[in-house]
Amino acid sequence: MTDPFVSPQRANRRARQRLDRLASGAIAASGIGVVAAVLAIGVYLTLAVLPLFEDASVEVDAEPSPATSGASIVWLAEDGEYWLSANGRVFDAQGEVTTLTDEPRVTTATEASETLPLAVGLDNGEVSVVPRDARGQPRWSQATRWRLFASAPVAALHLQSTTHGWALAGRDADGQVAALWHDGETARRIALPDRAEHLALGREGHLVMAQGTRLTSWKLSPDGSVAPSARAETAAPITALAFLQGDRTLVVGDAEGGLRRWRQRPDDQGWQAAETPYAALGEAPIRRLLALPRQRLWLALDADGRLGLYQAMSGQRWQGVAPEASLPVTLSSDARGNRVRWLSETGRLYRLAVEAPHAAVSTATLWMPQTYEGYASDEWRWAAAASGDAEPKYSLVPLAWGTLKAAAWAMVFAVPLALGAAVHSACYMSTRQRARLKPAIELMEALPGVVIGFVAGLLVAPFVEQHLAGTLALFICVPLGSVACGWLWRRLPARWEARLPPVGVGVGLIVPLALLCWAALSVSPWLEAWWFGGDLRAWMQQTLGWDYAQRNALIVGMAMGLAVIPTLYSLAEEALSGVPRSLAEGSLALGATRAQTLWRVQLPAAAPGILAAVMIGAGRAVGETMIVLMATGNTPLMSPSLFEGLRSLAANLAIELPEAAVGGTHYRLLLLGALLLFVFTFVVNTLAEVVRWRLKRRYRRYGARA
Incomplete structure (x- = not known):
């Protein structure tokens, strides 16, 4: 005879076993889920951090655009590109826009950017300054002329904005240097008592001049006065100068291919060499330096056609070959420094794409002491959220x-x-x-x-x-x-x-x-x-x-x-x-x-x-x-x-x-x-x-x- 209680007991036992297996599976799944979530967090953070250490790159357009014959500068604006020819005629992609000057002829111009006015040097010693409107487009019809030299052609120009206007410095072929300080209405001419082969002009009238191995710093004033602030000697003759973003760091290229960073003293009394050696492009002299407007980056070009991308703290980020061996007529960049225009002597326009979103980050900048702007010695500092032109500091x-x-x-x-x-x-x-x-x-x-x-x-x-x-x-x-x-x-x-x-x-x-x-x-x-x-x-x-x-x-x-x-x-x-x-x-x-x-x-x-x-x-x-x-x-x-x-x-x-x-x-x-x-x-x-x-x-x- 069958016991009536056996069947319910077996059913209860099977139910308990199913519940035990279900509970064990739920607990195991929860534990695995926690482990997976923790690992997912680690993987996400790792993938988000890896781009910091990607290599920078500079890609050159393989098919350069033909520029207008005789162009001497490329002007970048929101609505496109402009070319300025040696005879003073301005062109865009559709054709001629206007004539900046019939006589005299254009001899040089400042490196074009999307934020500063354009200064054009003429062969009669004058300069023509072209302002911009609110959208950054040039106002060709509002260009003004100012006398820089008595009659000698202008050989080089540098322009920077000031609190109420702009300051301009230039030199002629003999090395004579003069400056203009514009206060919004009139411009005062400032004659420098020294000659120079290379110039670099920073904000608020900081002018650096190089002659051979001698580096001289001058302070221009709105009232037309000028005063020397410091003198220094370099080991090799200086061949190129450029101020980086913020104008508190000066990059000096020499005849032996060396690059050195000079920084403004903490008391703003002159400049001193920072112990930051950069990897040289080669042994050929540095011929051109182009400071990019973000992250304290710059491009360096030597006499052998080697091109390099550098950052002030992390050093060399990329090295390659220039589009052409000859020096460009002009180099210009956009406001972000991601696009660079290279206008060659043959009238060909090359477009360079700079990809370096995290160039300031390296193992050294994260963990080693650095000589930051405004500091007298190497220090560890964190100020990643720096505003304006202040130098960010990324030390962890x-x-x-x-x-x-x-x-x-x-x-x-x-x-x-x-x-x-x-x-x-x-x-x-x-x-x-x-x-x-x-x-x-x-x-x-x-x-x-x-x-x-x-x-x-x-x-x-x-x-x-x-x-x-x-x-x-x-x-x-x-x-x-x-x-x-x-x-x-x-x-x-x-x-x-x-x-x-x-x-x-x-x-x-x-x-x-x-x-x-x-x-x-x-x-x-x-x-x-x-x-x-x-x-x-x-x-x-x-x-x-x-x-x-x-x-x-x-x-x-x-x-x-x-x-x-x-x-x-x-x-x-x-x-x-x-x-x-x-x-x-x-x-x-x-x-x-x-x-x-x-x-x-x-x-x-x-x-x-x-x-x-x-x-x-x-x-x-x-x-x-x-x-x-x-x-x-x-x-x-x-x-x-x-x-x-x-x-x-x-x-x-x-x-x-x-x-x-x-x-x-x-x-x-x-x-x-x-x-x-x-x-x-x-x-x-x-x-x-x-x-x-x-x-x-x-x-x-x-x-x-x-």
Whole structure:
């Protein structure tokens, strides 16, 4: 006879098995999904960062366009290209537009751009200046003439904008140099008392002249005066000059093929050579330099027809062969520096496409000190969001230093407190007390980082600034006071220890420590008056050279240490609790004291777990954002001082990512910082988990709890 209960039991068992398999599959799929998501983040960041390190390129149009016969310059505008012939006639793609001058003839012109007026030199010593309209199109009919030389033809011209007009400098075939300063209505002529073979004119009247190996800097003034600012000598004769974007960096090419960057002194008193050697194109003299208007790029051409693309910080980015071996009649670029026009002596117009969106980024610019504009020596600086013509600074070292500095000081505060609490609760507390204390400490991890940062930045930082001496005294009084209280407790009669419960001992310790804290803060003004002349911050500045910022590494160390303590405590307490009791009991049975057992048996056995706890806590501190953002000045400084601010990689992401242009150099550098954080935390957490796994496997041999 068939049992009526067997069939339902089998059905229930099959249903449970199906549910178990479904749950196992869901859990496995979730775990795989988490791993895939983490890997996807890493892959995305890697793909976003890789374009930073792509090589630059300069592509030359294989089929050049024929230019108008006798053209001497190419003018770029929004509506197309214009050619200016030697007889003063202007042409566009459809034919002749206008006549700039019938007589005299055109001898030279400034390198055309889309932002500056065009200055045309004539063979009678005059210059014709063509303004632009709001769309950048030339106003040929509004061209004005000005006398530069008495009768000698103009051989070279350079023009720059000023606050209310423009400044122009030129030379004739004999090397005589003269300048014009236009204030919006009239132009004053300025005669230079020196001759030159090559000129370079920067903004606001900075004129550099080269004659042989002599480099001379002059300062032009709107009132028509001129004053020398500096003189220097080079190793080889100078053959080419060019100001880079911002006009605070001068590139000098010489007769031996060398290129050197000269930078304006921090006090704006002349120029000095920067120790930035660039790879030479060859041994032939440098004949032409064209500064591109973005990223401090320039093109260099030597006498053998070699062409190179350079960046001020990262050096040579590309080298190739020029379209023609002969020097161009003119070189011109668009406003972005992506298109360059090369007009040859044969009247052929070549189009060069410059692809270098991230030319300023290299391993050296990211991790090595650089001599930036306005600085006297090599430094690590981060200022990627530089505005205007300010030189961007792409060094990640200050951000990495700030990240490690904040994490290190956080661990200095957190490790002693967290490990001390873990040792006390795991090795000395009763099970009942431990069951109450551990959840209370772990509950601290629920505190949002923004709340901790808010309290640290708006309450703790001003308090520490007002009681700096007392705060520093706390870090000495509290540890010494704890040791003194413990020593005094051991000196008391044994009956007192028997009468007080363990909780009473802990509560009793709080009272003297609170009194010590109150005393340290109360005597803070007297300490400053006796030892530091009444102002500890001023004494540190005058004696030690330390600046004090209200939001500094001390504040962020205390705040972030509080946030890291729960993680450290929980993991370290689990490691100590997992040490087999048989080891401690055996040590005590052999006559060791509890302190000897702790130092010689329990701590060494739990050392891998404690190390894993410290590593995970460090990873937590490295990735912290809001506390660092709110409790520091967010200044990317390379300073070891505890009293100065910092900026971490995570805080930098929060500050600058919303303003970064998607796909730009700044944007990709921020993602590079995110990738560094990702790799660091991934490696640290992986190593910590490996250490914990080995610890558990080691404990199983002693019968420990898994």
